[in-house]
Amino acid sequence: MADTIEDALDQLAERGRTVLAELPPRLHGTVRLEVADQRQSSQWFVRLEKGKIQISPTGPPPDATISGERTYFDRLARGEDRFIPLLFRNALVVEGDLGMADQLSRVLFAGAPTGQHPRDFAGKGGADHEREDGQHPGREHVRRH
Numbered sequence: 001m002a003d004t005i006e007d008a009l010d011q012l013a014e015r016g017r018t019v020l021a022e023l024p025p026r027l028h029g030t031v032r033l034e035v036a037d038q039r040q041s042s043q044w045f046v047r048l049e050k051g052k053i054q055i056s057p058t059g060p061p062p063d064a065t066i067s068g069e070r071t072y073f074d075r076l077a078r079g080e081d082r083f084i085p086l087l088f089r090n091a092l093v094v095e096g097d098l099g100m101a102d103q104l105s106r107v108l109f110a111g112a113p114t115g116q117h118p119r120d121f122a123g124k125g126g127a128d129h130e131r132e133d134g135q136h137p138g139r140e141h142v143r144r145h
Helices: 005-014 016-020 070-078 083-088 099-107 117-122
Strands: 029-035 041-049 052-056 063-071 092-096
Touching: 005 016, 005 041, 005 063, 005 070, 016 092, 029 052, 029 070, 029 099, 041 063, 041 070, 041 083, 070 083, 083 092, 083 099, 092 099
Parallel strands: 029 063
Antiparallel strands: 029 041, 041 052, 063 092
16 A cells, blocks of 8 residues: 555556556546645556556646545555545545546545544444443343242
Protein backbone atom coordinates (compact mmCIF):
# COMPACT_ATOMS: atom_id res chain seq x y z
CA MET A 1 0.00 0.00 0.00
CA ALA A 2 1.22 3.48 -0.83
CA ASP A 3 1.77 6.30 1.64
CA THR A 4 1.29 9.22 -0.77
CA ILE A 5 -0.29 9.93 -4.13
CA GLU A 6 3.19 9.88 -5.68
CA ASP A 7 3.80 6.37 -4.32
CA ALA A 8 0.43 5.23 -5.66
CA LEU A 9 1.28 6.57 -9.13
CA ASP A 10 4.69 4.85 -9.05
CA GLN A 11 3.04 1.56 -8.10
CA LEU A 12 0.46 2.01 -10.87
CA ALA A 13 3.25 2.50 -13.41
CA GLU A 14 5.00 -0.65 -12.16
CA ARG A 15 1.83 -2.77 -12.29
CA GLY A 16 0.73 -1.41 -15.67
CA ARG A 17 -0.08 -4.67 -17.48
CA THR A 18 -1.82 -6.20 -14.46
CA VAL A 19 -3.90 -3.07 -13.95
CA LEU A 20 -5.05 -3.01 -17.55
CA ALA A 21 -6.45 -6.51 -17.13
CA GLU A 22 -8.64 -5.15 -14.30
CA LEU A 23 -10.13 -2.36 -16.44
CA PRO A 24 -12.91 -2.70 -19.01
CA PRO A 25 -11.31 -3.15 -22.47
CA ARG A 26 -13.20 -0.19 -23.94
CA LEU A 27 -11.78 2.19 -21.34
CA HIS A 28 -9.17 4.50 -22.81
CA GLY A 29 -8.35 8.15 -22.41
CA THR A 30 -6.66 10.59 -20.07
CA VAL A 31 -7.37 11.59 -16.48
CA ARG A 32 -5.64 14.60 -14.95
CA LEU A 33 -5.05 14.62 -11.20
CA GLU A 34 -4.81 18.10 -9.69
CA VAL A 35 -3.38 17.92 -6.17
CA ALA A 36 -3.47 21.12 -4.13
CA ASP A 37 -1.09 21.69 -1.27
CA GLN A 38 -0.64 24.74 0.96
CA ARG A 39 2.73 25.47 -0.66
CA GLN A 40 2.16 24.34 -4.23
CA SER A 41 -0.06 22.44 -6.63
CA SER A 42 0.90 19.38 -8.64
CA GLN A 43 -0.68 17.66 -11.57
CA TRP A 44 -0.29 14.31 -13.25
CA PHE A 45 -1.79 12.96 -16.43
CA VAL A 46 -2.66 9.27 -16.43
CA ARG A 47 -3.24 8.01 -19.98
CA LEU A 48 -4.78 4.62 -20.66
CA GLU A 49 -4.43 3.48 -24.25
CA LYS A 50 -3.80 0.32 -26.26
CA GLY A 51 -2.41 -1.87 -23.51
CA LYS A 52 -0.31 0.88 -21.90
CA ILE A 53 -0.48 3.20 -18.94
CA GLN A 54 1.48 6.41 -19.20
CA ILE A 55 1.95 8.78 -16.27
CA SER A 56 3.49 12.20 -16.83
CA PRO A 57 3.29 15.78 -15.56
CA THR A 58 1.94 16.96 -18.92
CA GLY A 59 -0.44 15.50 -21.43
CA PRO A 60 -3.26 16.00 -23.89
CA PRO A 61 -6.59 17.55 -22.90
CA PRO A 62 -8.05 15.16 -20.33
CA ASP A 63 -11.32 13.27 -20.54
CA ALA A 64 -11.69 13.74 -16.79
CA THR A 65 -10.03 15.83 -14.09
CA ILE A 66 -9.94 14.89 -10.41
CA SER A 67 -9.11 17.84 -8.13
CA GLY A 68 -8.61 18.04 -4.39
CA GLU A 69 -6.33 18.65 -1.45
CA ARG A 70 -3.21 16.51 -1.02
CA THR A 71 -4.55 15.28 2.32
CA TYR A 72 -7.44 13.48 0.60
CA PHE A 73 -5.32 11.99 -2.18
CA ASP A 74 -2.84 10.68 0.41
CA ARG A 75 -5.71 9.20 2.47
CA LEU A 76 -6.87 7.38 -0.67
CA ALA A 77 -3.35 6.11 -1.32
CA ARG A 78 -3.11 4.72 2.24
CA GLY A 79 -6.55 3.09 2.02
CA GLU A 80 -7.98 5.30 4.76
CA ASP A 81 -10.80 6.59 2.58
CA ARG A 82 -12.69 5.76 -0.61
CA PHE A 83 -13.12 7.77 -3.80
CA ILE A 84 -16.94 7.97 -4.05
CA PRO A 85 -17.53 9.03 -0.42
CA LEU A 86 -14.95 11.80 -0.90
CA LEU A 87 -16.88 12.95 -3.97
CA PHE A 88 -20.13 13.02 -2.02
CA ARG A 89 -18.46 15.10 0.71
CA ASN A 90 -17.04 17.48 -1.95
CA ALA A 91 -13.51 16.74 -0.76
CA LEU A 92 -12.69 15.74 -4.35
CA VAL A 93 -14.20 17.21 -7.52
CA VAL A 94 -14.49 15.47 -10.87
CA GLU A 95 -14.96 17.35 -14.10
CA GLY A 96 -15.64 15.42 -17.29
CA ASP A 97 -16.09 11.65 -17.56
CA LEU A 98 -17.04 10.49 -14.05
CA GLY A 99 -17.05 6.83 -15.13
CA MET A 100 -13.46 7.04 -16.32
CA ALA A 101 -12.37 8.84 -13.13
CA ASP A 102 -14.09 6.16 -11.04
CA GLN A 103 -12.48 3.28 -12.98
CA LEU A 104 -9.03 4.83 -12.64
CA SER A 105 -9.57 5.39 -8.90
CA ARG A 106 -10.44 1.69 -8.50
CA VAL A 107 -7.02 0.63 -9.76
CA LEU A 108 -4.96 3.58 -8.54
CA PHE A 109 -6.32 3.38 -4.99
CA ALA A 110 -6.91 -0.38 -4.90
CA GLY A 111 -5.82 -0.95 -1.31
CA ALA A 112 -8.40 -2.18 1.14
CA PRO A 113 -9.75 0.44 3.50
CA THR A 114 -8.53 0.21 7.06
CA GLY A 115 -12.03 -0.58 8.34
CA GLN A 116 -13.56 -4.03 8.56
CA HIS A 117 -16.72 -5.51 7.13
CA PRO A 118 -19.17 -6.23 9.98
CA ARG A 119 -19.14 -9.97 9.23
CA ASP A 120 -15.35 -10.05 9.38
CA PHE A 121 -15.40 -8.14 12.66
CA ALA A 122 -17.98 -10.45 14.20
CA GLY A 123 -16.21 -13.59 13.01
CA LYS A 124 -12.70 -12.61 14.08
CA GLY A 125 -13.01 -10.48 17.15
CA GLY A 126 -16.59 -9.57 17.87
CA ALA A 127 -16.98 -12.46 20.30
CA ASP A 128 -14.00 -11.15 22.27
CA HIS A 129 -15.97 -8.00 23.04
CA GLU A 130 -18.89 -9.80 24.69
CA ARG A 131 -19.45 -9.07 28.30
CA GLU A 132 -18.29 -11.69 30.70
CA ASP A 133 -21.75 -12.13 32.21
CA GLY A 134 -23.34 -12.40 28.76
CA GLN A 135 -25.49 -9.31 29.25
CA HIS A 136 -25.82 -6.36 26.93
CA PRO A 137 -24.80 -2.97 28.29
CA GLY A 138 -27.69 -0.98 29.69
CA ARG A 139 -29.90 -3.99 30.35
CA GLU A 140 -30.47 -5.30 33.80
CA HIS A 141 -30.16 -8.97 34.46
CA VAL A 142 -33.55 -10.50 35.11
CA ARG A 143 -33.69 -13.86 36.88
CA ARG A 144 -36.61 -16.09 36.26
CA HIS A 145 -37.68 -18.56 38.88
